[in-house]
Amino acid sequence: MADHQAVEKQTLPPNPEKATLDGRNKYLGFWFFLGGETVLFGSLFGTYLGLRGGVVDGPGPADLFHLDLVFIMTMILLTSSLTSVFAVINMKRGNYKGLLMWMWATVALGIAFLGFEIYEFYEYYHAGLGFTTSAFASSFYTLVGTHGAHVAFGVAWITVLLIRYRNTGLTLTNAPKFNTAVLYWHFIDVVWVFIFTVVYLLGIGG
Amino acid sequence: MSSHQDPSAPLQGAPSKNTERKLKNETRTQLISFILMIFITSMAFISIGSDAVPNGFAIPFILMLAGVQVVLQLYFFMHMNEKGTGWINVMIWSGLFVAALTVGALMFLIGEVKY
Amino acid sequence: MSYAKAQSKNVVWDWLTTVDHKKVGILYLAGGAFFFALGGIEAVLMRIQLMFPDLAIVQAQTFNELLTLHGTTMIFLAAMPLLFGFMNFIIPLQIGARDVAFPFLNALGFWLFFFGGLLLYVSLFTGGAPDAGWTAYVPLSSNSPGQGLDYYVLGLQVSGLGTLIGGINFLVTIINMRAPGMSMMRMPLFTWSSFVASMLILFAFPALTIGLLLLMLERLFGATYFAVDFGGNVIIWQHLFWIFGHPEVYILILPAFGIFSEVIPTFAKKRLFGYSAMVFATLIIGFLGFMVWAHHMFTVGMGPVANAIFAVATMAIAVPTGIKIFNWLLTLWGGRIQFTTANLFALGFLPSFVMGGVTGVMLATSAANYQFHDTYFVVAHFHYVIIGGVVLGIFAAAFYWWPKMFGYRLSETLGKWFFWLFLIGFHMTFFVQHFLGLMGMPRRVASFLPGQGLDAMNFISTLGAFLMSIAFIIFLIAIFASTKNRDNVQDPWDGRTLEWTVPTPVPEYNFAQTPLVRDLDPYWYEKHEGDGKIKAAEPLGEIHMPNATILPVTISAGLIVASFGFIYHILPLIIGGFIITFGAMFVRSVKEDHGYHIPVEDIKRDKEEGK
CATH class of the missing domain: 1.20.5 (Single alpha-helices involved in coiled-coils or other helix-helix interfaces)
Known part of the structure; x- marks a missing residue:
């Protein structure tokens, strides 16, 4: 009964990312990882909120933050979330070119976001907010920097996937990989929602 | 079951009519939630940025907006509603x-x- | 796709590259046992120092290092890996799975743990081990001179990462890989409790990760979270540590509860009393485990209302735990109890653990806690729950599953000597410590003065520690002296669950055919309602297996290299280490590895030989 022929043509299933057991495992495991990441960022948010009054002699949130810059960064990241959604829709449609294109768009937006963040940190540093200046400074850089590191890792990860699979077509192996990368990217966006609200808006407003 | 699939063979063929329709609906839902998110985000920035809104209202308001936006992300963009x-x-x-x-x-x- | 079985060149290479959950399980056991022995030696050294008043066998600084290493080792590097060993080996067999969900990550988890543990111990040879206690409270830890604490931070960070990976792997394995008919409410309790423990790992370890990250940045890069003169706050570390630390003790005890829930029904020849109550009690303990961390901080000064809330939540845990105790007792009630070594450990556990639970409720009384805090009473309490619960559980599991894992039965005679000496030694060591604590002897002191009424009980305590050591040596002898007992190893205890249906030694694919589960305790059901054989859920076919790979070792080694770079501020080492780690991850991502298939003929041959 064990016929050894591999099926030549794989037909497109409705959810290619969850068509194999490997894919389902990856999907579930990655979600659980994100559940853990929630606590990880929760700890960082808590630390920041506990220490944000500890300004000492250095500049405080209201002296530093600019609403316009944060608004642009937020829009960039939100849009990158939408492009990655479109990538997944194209994947389910079997439109591999579309998947690649939207993923590249996501990467581009991610790099733009990182650029703004580096500029932002540079500005703050020159405004007198070093990493060791105050407890506020340390906790701010740690929270926003950890988020930035996540963005950087996401950019690198998706780029590797895009180069590796530039002309393989959609397969049962790479569909789950793209899908988990997109989940990760959305999660980065979720974290940013809290960062712009809790760190920047509350920093300026109250 | 014993004829194993080749996991690195490109997937061929088009999605079924049903899937096509679902994806079309999904695209619309996602666009709507995106526009909603943009709106929510702008509201949050405006309520802090303008002097017209008192802080006592703005702070709980933007926290609530953040909550709504996260639910949108999780349930629509990340498909936790499936x-x-x-x-x-x-x-x-x-x-x-x-x-x-x-x-x-x-x-x-x-x-x-x-x- | 090649069907050629990836034959390994030699034994060492085979173990370094294995992704087989059974071998990874044995690696965890070996690694855990190694660190358990180290932690035990540290404990005995401390007890020798405290045998008589005013001794100076070890210096105070050395004593601090010993107590730090002992605590850290026993929690992170001994108890948890030993449990992980059993979980790795047994869970897939209990749920009728051929493998875990992520064989590669499983191996990676082990190597991260092991290398992280070794990194911690390197500190012994580089001028001073960590000396701020296993809790590493700031500012003591953030200002501790030398590199000891840096080793602590990075060693735990690396091994904690491994634990987190392992936890996610178990969760997905249990959800996605169960055999047909094995619904959640038919799962053996060891699997259930490991599932809940894995959930706790998933949500508790990230808090530790952040705590360690902050401490690392504070120590190595001058960050100021804990520096009060820069607006920092030292309580933040305590919260982060205990938000992790309290669930951590449930991560340890829940799998042990699971082990007893397997051992007791097997040797009472009765179905577990109140299966669903047991499951829900486990879930409730897991939930409450996250609500009580601040009971470690009653004396910090959070305020009376906060203290009261955490006190009440803590006491509430006694309820589900009590449900469990009564269920075990009622399982034994009216059973045909066999006093095997494994069951003796389970029976010894019941009263010992209850004693630890009672002192737990005493400690939870926040007003009284001001008296108990940081005394030997606390030491007695947590050794009663950890040794009386977790360690007895690990030994019960060892005697219970040894035949399946290693193909021979441990000697019952030596086992019983081991049990009695260990149990008596344990109570001798720690029972008197309750009174030492109530008399005011603080914990973590390197010496005490004569004539304060502490001499006799400290002496008794040390004698008990010697007795436990002798018992453990008997266990080691039993391991080597029992290798002849190779008969009756497939199902030596008349078992109830699926792990006893597979041949011993277990073939690498576990089940030639995925089993069909028809009831709770499926093997017992088939023995009494069916023909004694598990039904197959699929025809005999070829089986897909993952390939062995060295990458888990490479990834872990890279992190260790980078850790040395961080500790000694050597930038090239940091970069080099990360290049190794991320390079290996890159290779893993880019090189698709689809594993291989075992042909049907091989499986048939195994089947004929095996029976």
């Missing part, structure tokens, strides 16, 4: 619960005010 995501919901909400406890403790129980 069937078969029971365990995912359990884990994400448990994570949010523990994170909320952590944030609360680090804000209020660090010895600056005694409760």
Whole structure:
């Protein structure tokens, strides 16, 4: 009964990312990882909120933050979330070119976001907010920097996937990989929602 | 079952009519939620940026908006509303619960005010 | 796709590259046992120092290092890996799975743990081990001179990462890989409790990760979270540590509860009393485990209302735990109890653990806690729950599953000597410590003065520690002296669950055919309602297996290199280490590895030989 022929043509299933057991495992495991990441960022948010009054002699949130810059960064990241959604829709449609294109768009937006963040940190540093200046400074850089590191890792990860699979077509192996990368990217966006609200808006407003 | 699939063979063929229709609907839902998110985000920035809104209202308001936006992300962009995501919901909400406890403790129980 | 079985060149290479959950399980056991022995030696050294008043066998600084290493080792590097070993080996067999969900990550988890543990111990040879206690409270830890604490931070960070990976792997394995008919409410309790423990790992370890990250940045890069003169706050570390630390003790005890829930029904020849109550009690303990961390901080000054809330939540845990105790007792009630070594450990656990639970409720009384805090009473309490619960559980599991894992039965005679000496030694060591604590002897002191009424009980305590050591040596002898007992190893205890249906030694694919589960305790059901054989859920076919790979070792080694770079501020080492780690991850991502298939003929041959 064990016929050894591999099926030549794989037909497109409705959810290619969850068509194999490997894919389902990856999907579930990655979600659980994100559940853990929630606590990880929760700890960082808590630390920041506990220490944000500890300004000492250095500049405080209201002296530093600019609403316009944060608004642009937020829009960039939100849009990158939408492009990655479109990538997944194209994947389910079997439109591999579309998947690649939207993923590249996501990467581009991610790099733009990182650029703004580096500029932002540079500005703050020159405004007198070093990493060791105050407890506020340390906790701010740690929270926003950890988020930035996540963005950087996401950019690198998706780029590797895009180069590796530039002309393989959609397969049962790479569909789950793209899908988990997109989940990760959305999660980065979720974290940013809290960062712009809790760190920047509350920093300026109250 | 014993004829194993080649996991690196490109997937051929077009999606079924049903899938096509679903994806079309989904595209619309996603676009709507995106526009909603942009709107919510702008509201949050405006309520802090303009002097017309008092802080006593703005702060709980933007926190609520953040909550709404996260739910939109999780349930629409990340598809936590689909069937078969029971365990995912359990884990994400448990994570949010523990994170909320952590944030609360680090804000209020660090010895600056005694409760 | 090649069907050629990836034959390994030699034994060492085979173990370094294995992704087989059974071998990874044995690696965890070996690694855990190694660190358990180290932690035990540290404990005995401390007890020798405290045998008589005013001794100076070890210096105070050395004593601090010993107590730090002992605590850290026993929690992170001994108890948890030993449990992980059993979980790795047994869970897939209990749920009728051929493998875990992520064989590669499983191996990676082990190597991260092991290398992280070794990194911690390197500190012994580089001028001073960590000396701020296993809790590493700031500012003591953030200002501790030398590199000891840096080793602590990075060693735990690396091994904690491994634990987190392992936890996610178990969760997905249990959800996605169960055999047909094995619904959640038919799962053996060891699997259930490991599932809940894995959930706790998932949500508790990230808090530790952040705590360690902050401490690392504070120590190595001058960050100021804990520096009060820069607006920092030292309580933040305590919260982060205990938000992790309290669930951590449930991560340890829940799998042990699971082990007893397997051992007791097997040797009472009765179905577990109140299966669903047991499951829900486990879930409730897991939930409450996250609500009580601040009971470690009653004396910090959070305020009376906060203390009261955490006190009440803590006491509430006694309820589900009590449900469990009564269920075990009622399982034994009216059973045909066999006093095997494994069961003796389970029976010894019941009263010992209850004693630890009672002192737990005493400690939870926040007003009284001001008296108990930081005394030997606390030391007695947590050794009663950890040794009386977790360690007895690990030994019960060892005697219970040894035949399946290693193909021979441990000697019952030596086993019983081991049990009695260990149990008596344990109570001798720690029972008197309750009174030492109530008399005011603080914990973590390197010496005490004569004439304060502490001499006799400290002496008794040390004698008990010697007795436990002798018992453990008997266990080691039993391991080597029992290798002849190779008969009756497939199902030596008349077992109830699926792990006893597979041949011993277990073939690498576990089940030639995925089993069909028809009831709770499926093997017992088939023995009494069916023909004694598990039904197959699929025809005999070829089986897909993952390939062995060295990458888990490479990834872990890279992190260790980078850790040395961080500790000694050597930038090239940091970069080099990360290049190794991320390079290996890159290779893993880019090189698709689809594993291989075992042909049907091989499986048939195994089947004929095996029976």
